[in-house]
Amino acid sequence: MSDAMVEQIRRFNRVVTERVGALDDRFLGLERPLGEARLLWEIGLDGSEVRVLRSRLGLDSGYVSRLLRSLQAAGLIKLAASGRDRRVRVARLTAAGRRERLALDQRSDELARSLLAPLSQRQRQRLVAAMRDVERLLLCGIVEIRVVDPEHADAQYCLGEYVAELNRRSTRGFDPSVGATALPHEVRPPAGQFFVAYLHGEPIGCGGVKHHADTPSEIKRMWIAPQARGLGLGRRLLEKLEDCARTGGARVARIETSAVLTEALALYRSAGWVEVPPFNEEPFADHWFEKVLSIRTAAAT
Amino acid sequence: MSDAMVEQIRRFNRVVTERVGALDDRFLGLERPLGEARLLWEIGLDGSEVRVLRSRLGLDSGYVSRLLRSLQAAGLIKLAASGRDRRVRVARLTAAGRRERLALDQRSDELARSLLAPLSQRQRQRLVAAMRDVERLLLCGIVEIRVVDPEHADAQYCLGEYVAELNRRSTRGFDPSVGATALPHEVRPPAGQFFVAYLHGEPIGCGGVKHHADTPSEIKRMWIAPQARGLGLGRRLLEKLEDCARTGGARVARIETSAVLTEALALYRSAGWVEVPPFNEEPFADHWFEKVLSIRTAAAT
DNA sequence: GACATTCTCTGACCTTAGTCAGCAAAGTGC
């Protein structure tokens, strides 16, 4: 990580907060204080529970209450008790509130347009592409990979998506209970470990490891949500799983996969995995890989 | 300007303000209020005049005065009258102030590092490159091209840099008073017009137009500061000059340039200028161009 | 039914950020 990189990021920050940040906030403010505007926005067209707003914006209960009163006094929202739990209050936009939210929306669009306006068509495309890169790479940086019990709801959600995707992309039909399985007890300590990747608290990927006493460790059920692909997240997750296998005492890890998962195949090959003859009878697999787990040096987290 | 572009920018804003903006400001804040921290930073290692601080940060005189008092009370700065003008006060960092400024610096670096840390080396390079693109394109968007009198200090500065650069890059030696000149009265209404491009109030480029009653208009002294190149600014400036010639009644514009100005040659060619036989005896020129000024449609500003 | 917990609201309070009008000292132009 060179000084030049750090310097570039700091310059970027300065320019962006000047041009985007300053605008985004104060611009959005319209006639209304920023806090109220953000709250109005966050309530959304379908309304929100007050406690949800509080946690999403990270604000004090008293403060939110006051902001809501002020919005209510301005005739922009209505507050009502929730049907299920009458302590919980739900904020809903009135017609005027919806109009104002739309205005905020348009302001935001205007801001975006004002950034593009002075540029030529080619420059616009370059700007948008670069912004997309920055956005995705920053997002990739916030993704957190945590050890989770394989029966935890988040793990189950990911596994479900994994199976669904395989069945969607393959003509063969995949049954996770047949062949080389990854049953909960097989990927739970001490037999193994299961990981879930989170972005903003949402599960967006998973993977498991099965330790074995004498034969190589197995990596199983590695999956990344479609909308999170192309971030290099797969590589990060795979490294985590290899680490786990290594820590479990394995010198070699194995993985098998279907031919339809082309991204996975490319990833394994580029990450130093070597294709080997089939080492199990997993009916769904078309490719089998092995990797010698060398001692890692100076790993990035 | 498509909706997809606008949408991408808004997503970018959200991610960046969350990850960079929020951090940059509040992170920088340390234990000190943001205003004081920014001021402390801006004073710099060599000290600054108070009036300069005020204009750079765009703050009220009274407010700055109060902030400085607070920093002085904390033992971070010393205030003294300027030697030349005893109304003007100069703020200088004490040893403690320098320490604190260094700490702010390190915080900023830390933030930058924390963005890079989770990424692989390749991803880091992509992130930094994309940030550089975004930064440059945003900067390009804020550049303002104004009509300025050719004897104005900013115009003179640009012209001086232009001449200096030609003499630096060419072996021939360039004398602006010989050959096809651009004397002040020739590029000032009604005979012509002169433009200066500004970034943050600093002149970073220029160009002039000489109108003629019967022969084509001439574009003269077009220059972009080296640090502002590669932004597509040249194209914007050139379009402005063409517009000016067109508004002045010309159907055709001419421009001559030296072979050493390779960027300029490439720009003219790609902007629809056609190389023609020499139309004057400018001793410094190697290439002569003409362009038919069509009526413009839906121009970007 | 007693008790704890959850959720919202209220009043009191604080800091930060910033504006405005006016003043005094110093410098500038004639």
Add this chain to the structure above:
DNA sequence: GCACTTTGCTGACTAAGGTCAGAGAATGTC
């Protein structure tokens, strides 16, 4: 020497953003 401008300081004021403690109602738990 006089009028005017620049520069910085001060006091009074405002708005926004936010924290904290506690009250009161609804709900959950034993």
